[in-house]
Amino acid sequence: MRHTPIYAALLGFGLLAQAPAGLAKNLVFCSEGSPGGFDTAQYTSATDNDAAEPIYNRLVEFERGATAVKPALAKSWEVSDDGLTYTFHLREGVKFHNNNKDFTPSRDFNADDVLFTFNRMLDRDHPFRKAYPTEFPYFVGMSLDKNIARIEKTAPMTVVFTLNSIDAAFVQNLAMSFAAVLSAEYAEQLMTSGRPSDINQKPIGTGPFVFQRYQKDSQIRYRGNKDYWDPSQVKIEQLIFSINTDPSVRIQKLRKNECQVTLHPRPADLDALKSDPKLQVIEKPGFNLGYIAYNVQHKPFDQLEVRQAMDMAVNKPAIVKAVYQEAGQLAVGSMPPTQWSYDDSIKDAGYNPQKARELLKAAGVKEGTEITLWAMPVQRPYNPNAKLMAEMLQADWGKVGLKVKIVSYEWGEYLKRTKDGEHDISLIGWTGDNGDPDNWLGTLYSCDAIGSNNYSMWCDPQYDALVKKAKTITDREQRTLLYQQAQQRLRQQLPITPIAHSTVNQPLSAKVVDFKVSPFGRNNFSGVSTE
Structure with a gap:
């Protein structure tokens, strides 16, 4: 050969x-x-x-x-x-x-x-x-x-x-x-x-x-x-x-030279860090996505109308402004815009709490229904303050009649329990691993990824067929067409609500x-x- x-x-x-x-x-x-x-x-x-x-x-x-x-x-x-x-x-x-x-x-x-x-x-x-x-x-x-x-x-x-x-x-x-x-x-x-x-x-x-x-x-x-x-x-x-x-x-230790490198500073600390002559701050565009994952194996999130309602009820611009401050970009798609094959034709549904309330009522979700929202205990480039984000989501979904309980665990336990599907909704995110679209569309949302990185527990045969076929083709244009179809299907079915891509400091x-x-x-x- x-x-x-x-x-x-x-x-x-x-x-x-x-x-x-x-x-x-x-x-x-x-x-x-x-x-x-x-x-x-x-x-x-x-x-x-x-x-x-x-x-x-x-x-x-x-x-x-x-x-x-x-x-x-x-x-x-x-x-x-x-x-x-x-x-x-x-x-x-x-x-x-x-x-x-x-x-x-x-x-x-x-x-x-x-x-x-x-x-x-x-x-x-x-x-x-x-x-x-x-x-x-x-x-x-x-x-x-x-x-x-x-x-x-x-x-x-x-x-x-x-x-x-x-x-x-x-x-x-x-x-x-x-x-x-x-x-x-x-x-x-x-x-x-x-x-x-x-x-x-x-x-x-x-x-x-x-x-x-x-x-x-x-x-x-x-x-x-x-x-x-x-x-x-x-x-x-x-x-x-x-x-x-x-x-x-971490920042105090860096300033005292008790450590020489740290990570994930709070957005509010950036100006002071950048002005300190003893420090340097390297700034890079973020290859990441912070998002909300709906566990579609838990009722009522098995209903598309409910996921659409949850998505519309989120005031995403307000969350990006408060949580990411100057270091966040509103996310629309299921991977970063810098990833080749990104479909920029996908549009966000927009903030519409009135329509969200109507969808929940039509889906039979009663006023005062209790749900759990899991918030990460750690900072990540894709989510610098999950606690604040969770509190804002609690308020947003409260306005459409839902009673939201915020849950958190130590990071290792959080990941284990969410991979096991114990949550109703979780805050999570991803930073790309290898520059290939499959690292997003396959690794995060495919049927095979349930139990690992698919925190929505979502398995859609139509979506899966597109992603699997794209992996078997070496021509980038053909792969792009398949991946864009997959992104459209993902947006239509809404197992996640994208929130933001952040700049890495x-x-x-x-x-x-x-x-x-x-x-x-x-x-x-x-x-x-x-x-």
Whole structure:
């Protein structure tokens, strides 16, 4: 079979790079939440993915601050003419972390590690998965469990993925956090010792930083990996995540130089931050969407008329002004306008509480009907103040005769319960992961995504057929037509109410060098240093 080369690493891709003469002693990142663990394939939130990011590599990775894919643990790859076979040639000399107390590797990274990583997600009867049962929401939500036919090792440093159907976003998907490559040798040791769950709490990877310890609600500590395969990317001796749920505390610590990078400032704080000579604020257009998800498996939200009424009852311009202030743009569609294939012909129904009241009455919803509205406990670029948004929605829906109870939980519990469908309505959102429309339209709203990122629990065969067909086509114009039809269907059926896209503001010390703001909302400290 003839193969077409797609991307080959040049001159060993960084293997000849020299480590800097002196490393910064440490860098403190004021993060906003405690991760559930470090087995990143289990998780979908930015909090979890940020905590795992320093530890691991993937076969391919996104360029820092950009959407282009570059080689990582795979130094090159080819795709067969029929688009179904991907052959990855692995990088030699890559070492897993030597954590002494927990694990000392006896060999370098090879194809066995790739097979373990993906077969654990693919095969429900995999021995490690039986020993440590868990779910893989991204892998399943993108239908990779159905579309990957097999993964084979054809040489010690060569792995071949065979697909059942063309997946135009396959390489981009492999650059996402869930595809972090784990050590098969470490997994075998954990199985033998009866401690397989340690893969989640005592992580071992090949990444630029080695995990040291984690204290929930307090801190995570990492040390620079002196054996990293690209030493030019390790410029910090100690990386520390200081966990602070309160945005005002994070900003205070940044101003006192108790941390050098933080995230999600309140809009009201931006002017003062930008005027502080000791700080810098990087501003980027947001590749995100904050929205309201109606659980269509709960009455009365199984009725389209009710969802239409809820949508019309929301004073979206008022919410954007109060919650996002100067950093928000009213959302109309189900993904950001900067995403290719976005359908700008879709229009918002507009604020019409009188029409909303009429629709609710026609649908048989009685005055005073009680519903629950779940509000996120954390800030996100797509929602800087979920509590305030929830209070405004409570007032809006109260005006059309509904009694709204606001509910919240700790972030990990919130995600778990909403994925299980316990909510009536939830505030949620998304920052794109890979620049492909499927990462929005498939990952958030498809039938396969119920139980992972489809918080509306909505499954529409007509919509699903469009999204699935679009993934199997490589021509962008044809994909765009299908995705626009899907967006029209989504707007017609209204499982969600889009609220806003926000501008991302990243505050950090003026002494931090070469920090790149990710379009996907990830905080990556490879290549970062301090003056």
